[in-house]
Amino acid sequence: MLFQDKVKKAKRxxxxxxxxxxxxxxxxxxxxxxxxxxxxxxxxxIVHETIYKAYISIKKLKETNYFSNWLTRILINTALDFKKK
Structure with a gap:
C-alpha cells in the first residue's frame, strides 16, 4: 500500500x-x-505522548505528503514542553 493511501486511511x-x-x-x-x-x-x-497527540488530531492533517514532517513537529513541540517542566 502506498504511503499516501495509508495516511488517507488513517485520517478516515x-x-x-x-x-x-x-x-x-x-x-x-x-x-x-x-x-x-x-x-x-x-x-x-515523549514518543508515546507524540503518538497519542498525532492519533487524536490526525483528522486535522491537511496535506498527506507532510505526515512525517507533521509528526516530527508534534514531537519537537512535545519535547520542548517536557523540557520546560
Missing part, C-alpha cells in the same frame, strides 16, 4: 493504517526525542 479512522505509519517512523522519533532530553525513559515518554 483506520487504526491499522495509523499503526503502520507509526511503526515506520518510530525509530526516527525516538532518536530525535533522545537528542532533546538525553534520557532513554523520558525519550520513550
Amino acid at each position: 479512522g483506520n487504526d491499522k493504517a495509523f499503526q503502520e505509519l507509526i511503526e515506520a517512523e518510530k525509530e526516527k522519533l525516538y532518536r530525535m526525542a533522545y537528542l532533546y532530553v538525553k534520557n532513554e525513559s523520558d525519550a520513550i515518554d
Whole structure:
C-alpha cells in the first residue's frame, strides 16, 4: 500500500493504517526525542505522548505528503514542553 493511501486511511479512522505509519517512523522519533532530553525513559515518554497527540488530531492533517514532517513537529513541540517542566 502506498504511503499516501495509508495516511488517507488513517485520517478516515483506520487504526491499522495509523499503526503502520507509526511503526515506520518510530525509530526516527525516538532518536530525535533522545537528542532533546538525553534520557532513554523520558525519550520513550515523549514518543508515546507524540503518538497519542498525532492519533487524536490526525483528522486535522491537511496535506498527506507532510505526515512525517507533521509528526516530527508534534514531537519537537512535545519535547520542548517536557523540557520546560
